[in-house]
Amino acid sequence: MTKSIQELKIFANQVRTDILKMVHNAKSGHIGGSMSSADILAVLYNNIMNISPKWKNDPDFEKRDRFVLSKGHASPALYATLANMGFFDRDELLTFRKINSRLQGHPSIKTGLEGIETSTGSLGQGLSVAVGIAMGLKMDKNDAKVYVLTGDGEMQEGSIWEALMNASQRKLDNIILIVDKNNLQIDGCVSSIKSIDPLDKKLEAFGFKTVTINGHDYKEIEDALNKGRVSNVPFAIIANTVKGKGVSFMENNAGWHGKAPNDEDFMKALEELENV
Amino acid sequence: MFKETVEKQSPRKAYGNALIEIGKQNPNIVVLDADLACSTQTQMFNKEFPQRFFDIGISEQDMMTTAAGLSLTGKTVFASTFAMFASARCLDQVRNSICYQNLDVKIVATHGGITVGEDGASHQALEDVAFMRSLPNMTVIVPADYTEVKQAVKHAANNYGPMYIRIARADIQTIFDEDKYKFNPNQTVTIKEGKDLAIITNGEELLEAMKCAELLEKDGISAKVIHAPVVKPLPADIIQKTSDTPLIVTVENHSVIGGLGSAVCEMISEHSPKKVIRIGTNDEFGQSGEQRELLEYYGLTSNKIYEKIKGIIS
Numbered sequence: 001m002t003k004s005i006q007e008l009k010i011f012a013n014q015v016r017t018d019i020l021k022m023v024h025n026a027k028s029g030h031i032g033g034s035m036s037s038a039d040i041l042a043v044l045y046n047n048i049m050n051i052s053p054k055w056k057n058d059p060d061f062e063k064r065d066r067f068v069l070s071k072g073h074a075s076p077a078l079y080a081t082l083a084n085m086g087f088f089d090r091d092e093l094l095t096f097r098k099i100n101s102r103l104q105g106h107p108s109i110k111t112g113l114e115g116i117e118t119s120t121g122s123l124g125q126g127l128s129v130a131v132g133i134a135m136g137l138k139m140d141k142n143d144a145k146v147y148v149l150t151g152d153g154e155m156q157e158g159s160i161w162e163a164l165m166n167a168s169q170r171k172l173d174n175i176i177l178i179v180d181k182n183n184l185q186i187d188g189c190v191s192s193i194k195s196i197d198p199l200d201k202k203l204e205a206f207g208f209k210t211v212t213i214n215g216h217d218y219k220e221i222e223d224a225l226n227k228g229r230v231s232n233v234p235f236a237i238i239a240n241t242v243k244g245k246g247v248s249f250m251e252n253n254a255g256w257h258g259k260a261p262n263d264e265d266f267m268k269a270l271e272e273l274e275n276v
Numbered sequence: 277m278f279k280e281t282v283e284k285q286s287p288r289k290a291y292g293n294a295l296i297e298i299g300k301q302n303p304n305i306v307v308l309d310a311d312l313a314c315s316t317q318t319q320m321f322n323k324e325f326p327q328r329f330f331d332i333g334i335s336e337q338d339m340m341t342t343a344a345g346l347s348l349t350g351k352t353v354f355a356s357t358f359a360m361f362a363s364a365r366c367l368d369q370v371r372n373s374i375c376y377q378n379l380d381v382k383i384v385a386t387h388g389g390i391t392v393g394e395d396g397a398s399h400q401a402l403e404d405v406a407f408m409r410s411l412p413n414m415t416v417i418v419p420a421d422y423t424e425v426k427q428a429v430k431h432a433a434n435n436y437g438p439m440y441i442r443i444a445r446a447d448i449q450t451i452f453d454e455d456k457y458k459f460n461p462n463q464t465v466t467i468k469e470g471k472d473l474a475i476i477t478n479g480e481e482l483l484e485a486m487k488c489a490e491l492l493e494k495d496g497i498s499a500k501v502i503h504a505p506v507v508k509p510l511p512a513d514i515i516q517k518t519s520d521t522p523l524i525v526t527v528e529n530h531s532v533i534g535g536l537g538s539a540v541c542e543m544i545s546e547h548s549p550k551k552v553i554r555i556g557t558n559d560e561f562g563q564s565g566e567q568r569e570l571l572e573y574y575g576l577t578s579n580k581i582y583e584k585i586k587g588i589i590s
Contacts, residue, residue, distance in 0.1 A: 109377055118348055122372040125341045129373055132345015135330070139306070140349065159369070162338035170330075 002047040008218045009276075011084060012042040016246045017273045018080035018093055024266040026097035029105070032256040033151060034077035036182040036215070036241035041081040043221040044147060044178075048229070053086035055114040065144050066117050066133055070126025071151035071180060072106035073258070079103050082115040124157025126150065127177065131167045134175040145229060146175045153185030155196040161206065167234045168207025176228035177208065177236040180215065182243035184254040199238055208236040215239025247272050277465075279453040285422035286447045288386050292320030294429035295354065299325050305433060306351040308332055310339045316356040316386045336361045340369035340381075347379035352433060358392075359385035359401035359442055367407055374438050375411045381439075382432040383408075388418070388442040389529030390557055390574055391480060391567045400562035401442075406534020408440040409508045415439040415461070416508040418528075418536070420482040423452040424505060427459035435461075444480045444529070446567055451482060461506045464513055470500035473523040473585065476514065476540050478504050481527045484571070487578035488527075488585070497589060510539045515547045523588070524552045527581055529571075532556040553588060555581055 003011060015038045023029035045051070049065040052058035069078050076096065083090045088102075095101035102111035106121025117133070120126045130148040137144050154160065167175050179199065183190055190196060203210040209231055213220040221239065228235035243257070244250030247269040261269060299305050299321055311334045313319040322329035332339040336357055343353040356362070362385035363370075374381045385404065392400045408416050417432075417439065419425045425443055432439045467482070468489055477485040482503050489499040500521055504510065518524055524544060526537035537554030544552055557574050571577045575584060 118344070119372065119377045122368055125369055125373050128338050128341030128369075129345040129348070131338075132342035133348050134345070135342065136306075136346045136349025136351055139327070139351070142349075159337045159341070162333075162335040163341070166332060166335070166338055166342060169333075 005218045008042050008046060011046060012038045013246070013273060013276050014084055015042060015077060015080040017270065018083070018090070019076040020247070020261070020266065020269050020273065022076045022080065022093050022096040023260050025094050027260045028097060029076055029260060030073040030258045031076070031250060031261070032184065032243040032253070033071060033180065033182065034074045035245045035247065035250065036243045037071070037074050037077050037149060037180045038245070039216045039218065040149065040178055040180065040221055040239055041077055043218055044225065045081050045085050047222055048225045049147065050144070053114070055087060063142065063144055066130070066146045068118055068126045068130040068133070068146065068148045069107055069120055070130070070148050071123070071154055072120035072126065074149070074180070075103070075105065075107050078107060087115040088113065123151070123154045124159040127160055128163035128166070130175060131163050131172065134167070134172045135170060137174060138172070144174070147178065148175065149178045149180055152179055152181040152183065152196060152199070153190050155179065155199065156194045164203070164206040164208065172234050173232045175234050176225065177234070179236065179238050180241050181238050182241045184243045184252070184257065186254065186257050188254055203236045203238070208234045210236040210238060212238040212240065215241035216245060246276070277452060277457045279423070279450050283450050284447045285450045287419070287422055287425040287443045288315070288317045288445070290422040290425035291384055291386070291429055291443060292317030294426045295321040296324050298430055298433040299328065302352065302433060304350060304352050306330070306346050306353050308339050308343055308353060308355045310334060310336045310357040310361065312357050315358070316384070318354070318356050337366040337369045340366045341373045343381045344373035344377060344379050347381050352380045352382070354382045354384055356384045356386065358399060359388035359404045360399050363401060363404035363407045371411050375413045378413045378437060380436050382441065383439070384429065384441045384443065386443045387445040389444060389480065390562045390570045390576070391444055391446050391529060393445070393567045393570065394564050396564040397561040402531045402557050402562060403534065404442060405507055405530050405536070406538070409534065409539065413438050414508065415506070417441045417461070417506050418479040419443070419505050420451055420479055420503060421448050422450045423454050423457055424459055427457070428505065431459055431461060442479065446480070448480055449483055459505070462511055464511050464517065465503040465505070466517060467501040467503050468499070470498040471521060472498045472589070473525060474500040474502055474518045474521040475525050475527060476502045476504050476536065477527040478507065478536055480529050481576060484576060484578045484581060485527050488581040491578060491582040492585060495586070504536060507536050507539050510543055512543065514540065514543055518544070519548060522550065524550065525585055526552065526554050527576070528556045529576060530556050532558060555584060
């Protein structure tokens with residue numbers, strides 16, 4: 001059952017509120033890059049991916065579409081999305097980053113958390129793992145798709161480009177790369193540290209059909225993902241996003257990459273999200 | 277257990293032959309290489325099963341993470357390149373994408389140790405066992421000859437989890453008889469009994485250690501020779517097997533830091549402390565040269581080991 005734009009907006013706002021609460025409660029975590037990817041995840045899980053919250057109890061589990069969060073530090077966004085989809089109880093979100101939690105700082109399959117396909121966190125590896133999954137699915141004649149979300153700063157990792165070459169070498173039409181291009185990394189602007197531009201031309205040159213969209217426009221996200229799904233070559237979506245999206249004082253501010261809000265900022269941010 | 281005829285065989289060919297055998301038995305076996313298929317002998321598998329072989333190109337990091345992804349879809353993946361590039365270059369990928377996820381990926385690395393020869397230090401992996409041994413979930417195996425490589429590879433195919441198997445470049449005299457020897461990952465192999473000292477070794481150095489023990493015997497020194505192909509988890513039978521020998525000497529074609537010598541020291545110091553002398557390459561890089569010249573230079577021939585042990589005992 002897909003969601004309307006209005007419903008997606010409500011969903012993503014709930015996810016953003018959960019991200020805020022999780023990071024505030026944990027007193028650490030990555031808010032900025034989680035907020036920038038919330039809308040992409042909302043569309044992906046609600047309207048695009050063939051996946052059941054029943055997870056391994058779903059009889060069609062093997063046929064599920066796979067999602068790999070290569071930018072593993074955006075785990076709060078993924079956890080909140082999965083919980084709001086019903087993969088696990090929302091109460092568990094507040095165990096994020098606590099000892100013995102299934103919600104590790106970066107996603108881990110070791111904890112058995114429903115919805116996590118692969119452990120990530122060390123940047124530049126998720127795309128390559130996703131390519132391996134896509135190859136395995138092809139060998140098994142499994143039609144499932146593999147969606148991967150990377151950060152734009154992450155594109156500075158050389159291993160990303162090795163993986164892109166591998167995907168296009170093997171003509172993997174079952175992989176869809178989404179770059180959450182929020183233009184910021186820990187030390188500042190991506191373009192002033194080590195520019196990845198022109199990213200569309202680079203991705204095209206590496207054999208990916210590439211589209212550029214507004215990563216906060218639900219219709220644009222959905223259209224692009226639908227194009228990716230039926231593409232007969234590897235497909236990339238450059239999603240222009242705003243780091244910290246949804247909380248005015250966090251937006252476009254690298255300082256909120258990996259910082260937890262104090263109580264005062266938390267209340268202010270919560271109020272902004274409640275008034276959406 | 278020993279092969280009666282003297283014959284030199286290629287441990288790399290043993291790998292290629294083993295891959296074909298397990299490939300026939302198990303359709304889930306997938307093999308990756310990083311542009312060294314002709315050297316590592318994964319080409320032999322490619323010839324038989326082209327649909328299950330992928331050359332990832334000169335991208336070892338990508339090969340390891342791709343292997344992880346394939347394993348997540350239920351494949352048992354063998355990934356091969358030279359030990360130098362299978363360990364150091366992609367250690368993060370091996371750690372975070374393979375070991376942390378406890379995936380069924382077997383890294384079979386050829387050209388381990390100083391005996392890579394003329395290519396020199398940049399290609400001589402002297403630290404790979406140390407790197408791999410430090411990773412949780414990783415099993416590390418350094419087989420001695422053709423027979424043992426073949427059996428270790430089959431063992432890897434039949435037992436779940438990350439493994440690192442280190443294979444020598446050169447053809448080596450086959451020690452074990454294919455029909456009589458049975459690789460057992462939970463035990464070390466007592467090659468020869470002795471009471472004055474125990475030499476613990478593996479890989480290419482087993483043959484040197486056996487010859488060294490013969491030289492010592494002529495001088496009235498009785499050396500026990502223990503072969504320890506599994507460096508991690510190191511079989512605990514070493515404690516009992518060395519309980520009556522006052523001295524232990526470890527010999528390996530690897531740095532004395534972090535390899536078999538270190539593993540033996542860790543076990544012995546905790547359970548039955550006694551003197552352990554580690555023989556291997558020291559805290560240094562290798563250099564170009566012929567295989568025998570290099571073994572001689574770095575003190576890893578039977579004669580050099582003999583001289584060193586004589587020096588310690590007298």
